[in-house]
Amino acid sequence: MSSYPRMYFKNRLYWALLATGGAVALAGLYAVHMMEHYGHIISGMNNQIVWGIPHVFAIFLIVAASGVLNVASIGSVFGKAVYKARAPLASLLSIAMLAGGLTVLMLDLGRPDRIMVAATNFNFTSVFAWNVVLYSGMFSLVIVYLWTMMERRMNPYNKAAGLAVFVWRFVLTTGTGLIFAFLTARQAYGSALLPPMFIVLSFAWGLAVFHVVQTVIYLWNEKTLAPEILNRKKNLLGVFVLGSLYMVATYHFTNMYFAHQQAFELFILRDGGIYPNLFWWGYVVLGNVLPLALIFMPGLGKSRCVMAASLLVVLGAFALLYVFIIGGQAFPLSIFPGYEVSSSFGDGQIAAYTPSLYEFLLGFGGLAIAFIITTVSVRVLNFMPQDKPYISD
Amino acid sequence: MSDIDQMSIDRARRNFLKTSAGAAALAIAPGMMLFQVAHGDTQGASDKVRWGMLIDTNQCKEGCNDCVSACNKENGLSGKTGPTDSQWIRKIEIKDVSSGRELSLPMMCQHCEHPPCVDVCPTNASMKRADGIVLVDKHRCIGCRYCMMACPYKARSFVHEPLTDQNPDVPRGKGTVEACTLCVHRIDQGLKPACSEACPNKAILFGDLNDANSEIAQKVRAVATTQIRADLRLNPGVRYQGL
Numbered sequence: 001m002s003s004y005p006r007m008y009f010k011n012r013l014y015w016a017l018l019a020t021g022g023a024v025a026l027a028g029l030y031a032v033h034m035m036e037h038y039g040h041i042i043s044g045m046n047n048q049i050v051w052g053i054p055h056v057f058a059i060f061l062i063v064a065a066s067g068v069l070n071v072a073s074i075g076s077v078f079g080k081a082v083y084k085a086r087a088p089l090a091s092l093l094s095i096a097m098l099a100g101g102l103t104v105l106m107l108d109l110g111r112p113d114r115i116m117v118a119a120t121n122f123n124f125t126s127v128f129a130w131n132v133v134l135y136s137g138m139f140s141l142v143i144v145y146l147w148t149m150m151e152r153r154m155n156p157y158n159k160a161a162g163l164a165v166f167v168w169r170f171v172l173t174t175g176t177g178l179i180f181a182f183l184t185a186r187q188a189y190g191s192a193l194l195p196p197m198f199i200v201l202s203f204a205w206g207l208a209v210f211h212v213v214q215t216v217i218y219l220w221n222e223k224t225l226a227p228e229i230l231n232r233k234k235n236l237l238g239v240f241v242l243g244s245l246y247m248v249a250t251y252h253f254t255n256m257y258f259a260h261q262q263a264f265e266l267f268i269l270r271d272g273g274i275y276p277n278l279f280w281w282g283y284v285v286l287g288n289v290l291p292l293a294l295i296f297m298p299g300l301g302k303s304r305c306v307m308a309a310s311l312l313v314v315l316g317a318f319a320l321l322y323v324f325i326i327g328g329q330a331f332p333l334s335i336f337p338g339y340e341v342s343s344s345f346g347d348g349q350i351a352a353y354t355p356s357l358y359e360f361l362l363g364f365g366g367l368a369i370a371f372i373i374t375t376v377s378v379r380v381l382n383f384m385p386q387d388k389p390y391i392s393d
Numbered sequence: 394m395s396d397i398d399q400m401s402i403d404r405a406r407r408n409f410l411k412t413s414a415g416a417a418a419l420a421i422a423p424g425m426m427l428f429q430v431a432h433g434d435t436q437g438a439s440d441k442v443r444w445g446m447l448i449d450t451n452q453c454k455e456g457c458n459d460c461v462s463a464c465n466k467e468n469g470l471s472g473k474t475g476p477t478d479s480q481w482i483r484k485i486e487i488k489d490v491s492s493g494r495e496l497s498l499p500m501m502c503q504h505c506e507h508p509p510c511v512d513v514c515p516t517n518a519s520m521k522r523a524d525g526i527v528l529v530d531k532h533r534c535i536g537c538r539y540c541m542m543a544c545p546y547k548a549r550s551f552v553h554e555p556l557t558d559q560n561p562d563v564p565r566g567k568g569t570v571e572a573c574t575l576c577v578h579r580i581d582q583g584l585k586p587a588c589s590e591a592c593p594n595k596a597i598l599f600g601d602l603n604d605a606n607s608e609i610a611q612k613v614r615a616v617a618t619t620q621i622r623a624d625l626r627l628n629p630g631v632r633y634q635g636l
Contacts, residue, residue, distance in 0.1 A: 039567050041553040046476035050538040050551060110536015110551060110568030114516075118535050121516040128515035128539055182513065185545030185625060333547050335500070335621060339487040343500070344474040345547065347485050352476070 010220070014379060021372040028365015031358040032107045040110065043359050048351030049329045054108040056321045057363030060205065061101030061370060062135070062176055063198055064317070066169040067206020068093045072145070073169075076162025080393050082229050085385040087162070089217070090210055091146045092377050093370075094169075095139065097209070100370035102135055104362055127178045134172045141165050150381070173199045180328075187264040188328025193254065197247040201317070204240035208313035211237065213374065214385070215307045221384060225303065229387065234306045238295040241313060245288045248320065260337065267331050268323060272350070275327035278319045287316010326353055440523040443506075444575055445602040445630035446589065447609050447618060448498060452596035455497040458484060463591030464501075467576060469560035479550035479565075481573040482588055496636070499588065499597070502527055502548040502573035503621065503629030510540035510549065519570075525602075525630050526575045534569035541570060545622050548572050602630065 034042055045052040068090050075084030106112055122129045145165045148158040177195030184190040211233065218225050252269065255261040268275050291309035294300050330351045335341065341348035377383060464482045465472040474480065482501040488494070508527045510519045518533035519540050529540075529549075541549045549572040556565055562578040565571055576586035584590075589597040600609030618632040 039554045040551065041477055046553070047479075047541070047550050048476060048547075050541045110538070110570070111534065111566075114533075114535045117516050117533055121518075121533060123511075123514055123517045125512045126515045126539070128513065128537060132515065179539075183542055185509070185622070186542065329542075333545065335546055336485075336487050338491070339489055341485055341487045343483050343485040345480045345483040346476065347483075347500075347547070 014375070017375060018372065021368045021375065024368035025365050025372060027361045028104075028107075028363075028368065031361035031365065032112070034358055035108075035362075036112070042356060044353055044355040045359070046351070046353070048346045049326060049353040051325055051329065052353065053322075053355040053359035054104050054362045054366075055325055056318060057366050058101045058104040058108070059176065059325065060314075060317055060321055061097045061104070061366055063173060063202045064205040064209050064314075065094045065097035065101060066138070066173045066176075066199075067202030067204070068097065068210050069142070069165060069169050070203050070206055071210055072162065073166040076145075076159060077166045081388060082232060082393075085387050086210070086214070088146060088149050089214065089378075089383045089385060090206075091142050091149070091165075092383055093210060093213060093374060094142050094206075095146075096370040096373035096377070098135065098139060098142075099373055100366040100368075103369055104366035107362060107365075127175060127182055131172075131175045131179070134168075134175045138165075138168055138172050141168050169202075170199060173202050180324075185333060186328060187261055187331060187334060188268070188324065191251065191254070193247070193251050197244075197251055200240070200247045201244045201320075204237065204244045204313055205317045207233070207237050207240055208310040208317075211306060211310035212314070215303065215310075217378060217384060223384075226387065230303060230306060234295050234309070237306070237309065237313070238292060241288055241291055241295075245284075248283075260334070264331050267350070268327050272327060272330070275323050275330070279323045279327075282319025283316045283323065286312050287319060288313075291316075329353075438522045438524040438526070441603060442524040443602040443630060444525050444580060445504070445600065445609060445632065446575075446586075447598040447612055448631065448633050449594075449596045449598070450496050450498045450633055450635040452594040453497050453499065453592075454594065455486060455495070457497075457593070459591045459593055460484075460499050460588035460597060463587040464573070467560070467579070467587035468563045468574075469556075469558065469565070477551075477553040479552060479571060481548075481550070481571070498633060498636075500546060500548070500621075501588075501631070502575070503546050503627070503631045504573075504575060505630070506628035508627065509543040509545065513539045513543040515539065522577070526577050526580070527572075528574055528577065529570055529572065531564055531566045531569050531571075534566075536568040536570065538570060544572075545625055545627070 043052060043054075071083050071090035072087035072094075074080050075082075075087040106115060109115075118132060122132070124130075141161070141164055145158075145161040148154040148161045174195040177198035180186075180189040181191060181194040182189075214225070252265060256265045268279060270276050291312045294305040294309040294312070330353060332341075332346070332348050332350065335347065461480075461482050461484060462472070464470065468481060470479055470481060482499050485498055485500045487496050487498070504525055504527045506521075506525065508519070508521055511521055511527065513519075515537060516533050516535055518530045518535070519527070520530060521527050536551065538551055541547075541551060549570050551570050552565060552567045555567050559565055563574070576584070576588075579586060585599045586597075589599040598609050598612065600607040602610055602613065604610055612634075613632060616634055618634050619636040620627075620629045620632055621636075
């Protein structure tokens with residue numbers, strides 16, 4: 001028995017994975033080129049649904065990028081050894097997802113060639129302009145944080161950097177929630193609940209992504225995650241999933257309490273066709289109930305169950321974002337409250353949206369960028385969690 | 394070095410500087426003159442003025458689309474009404490759910506005093522001119538569409554396709570957002586917006602809301618007018634009568 005063939009096989013697999021990631025990223029770039037050439041007419045977006053599938057992908061990646069740092073914060077800020085061993089991997093994933101999400105957001109612009117305009121003209125009343133600062137700041141901070149962890153001489157600054165990242169990512173996800181919270185005229189948005197809701201959602205989504213990647217890395221290195229550690233992490237995931245479900249439920253309950261919001265809630269939760277279906281089946285059942293069962297049911301909660309639960313949480317995230325972003329725009333603006341309205345511009349109508357292939361290519365391109373950054377980094381640097389003998393802290 | 398040598402050097406230097414300054418002035422002067430000719434009077438919009446409109450819904454007829462056609466022609470819009478086509482002004486038919494009363498009215502950018510589109514624009518491309526006209530700087534817009542999300546009146550359109558045959562006075566651009574400009578190019582020439590001029594029933598009254606003697610200011614004082622979604626406190630420059 002020789003270890004050579006296995007090693008050889010793994011090397012081949014690594015390059016194959018990288019090539020696949022590269023091909024998907026290239027397909028995304030092709031979509032960008034087409035959208036640049038023909039205009040957004042080739043996307044499914046229109047003057048009623050102005051943000052579509054690319055925004056679902058981008059916002060998932062950005063929110064999860066912030067949430068995955070929870071693992072690092074529990075280690076650096078709250079001093080839990082099990083999490084501290086995972087802080088480098090969490091930081092890497094954060095950088096990777098942030099890069100992927102921002103690329104999608106940027107390349108979906110009508111004029112991505114004017115990125116310098118966005119970088120040099122700031123309107124300080126715009127949440128988007130704040131986010132330009134928040135995202136680039138997060139990028140730099142997490143890189144410094146990684147440096148304090150991976151370079152021994154910088155270790156003394158680790159706690160301070162960890163604290164800065166901890167604060168920054170709360171502000172960042174608040175900024176992401178505020179993009180919608182400040183849209184007072186839209187019935188789906190304009191709620192102060194959105195920033196905290198996004199923060200709690202980020203915890204669950206980030207940890208789920210972390211779990212998936214960690215499981216794959218352990219598998220790759222033929223290691224087994226200690227059951228005590230798995231148990232702690234899966235319980236945490238369960239708590240985060242419950243917390244985020246609570247926030248989403250609160251958002252809808254408060255809406256239902258306001259008479260002027262009831263029509264919108266009925267649309268999203270009952271009458272809106274694809275939107276209630278995605279909400280109940282995609283988000284609630286697949287994204288919450290099933291993962292919670294896989295985590296907490298006696299006899300379940302083993303490594304495979306936790307992996308499945310994590311993947312389902314990610315799936316649920318996409319379903320929720322689709323309902324939130326696209327369903328929120330599909331419901332007509334209330335320009336004349338108390339009146340029935342109709343026009344040539346879709347007033348009073350539920351807007352139709354059929355995402356095009358190009359939008360999906362762009363979205364998956366963003367995922368591919370995050371995947372490539374993660375795969376290459378894990379290969380060339382040591383991101384494998386190094387656990388000391390387990391102590392319950 | 395003697396004093397005389399020093400003086401002669403100084404004189405040479407002085408002459409050189411004088412000649413250079415003269416040559417520079419000669420080189421720049423024609424350019425400055427041409428700039429003046431090209432730009433004419435560069436006086437900007439005045440903040441003493443607040444351009445606005447008063448739309449009399451009693452005079453606006455259902456089925457009449459003259460304001461929309463005039464806008465399309467003036468601004469070089471295709472006039473198509475698909476979900477990706479630009480519509481700067483549209484006719485809306487409304488029916489009071491409780492009383493059944495029906496009305497027809499034009500809807501366009503309301504040129505708010507506190508425009509949400511300007512607040513949310515990351516690059517300051519959405520802007521409000523001193524005289525209250527809300528515009529998009531087509532050279533600065535990056536096409537993020539955040540303003541379209543923020544506008545309570547759905548007044549803005551995104552250019553989804555390459556454009557041809559544009560009106561030189563009304564520049565537009567693929568990948569940027571656009572909306573009613575209140576025909577700013579006409580206003581700057583002392584003309585009325587195209588929709589106001591085209592309305593057969595004179596339902597669209599245009600003028601300076603700040604000028605107490607203007608027809609619009611007098612009418613706004615005399616009759617009951619409504620600002621749409623007044624609850625949002627945006628103080629639109631477009632008002633409606635008979636709503």
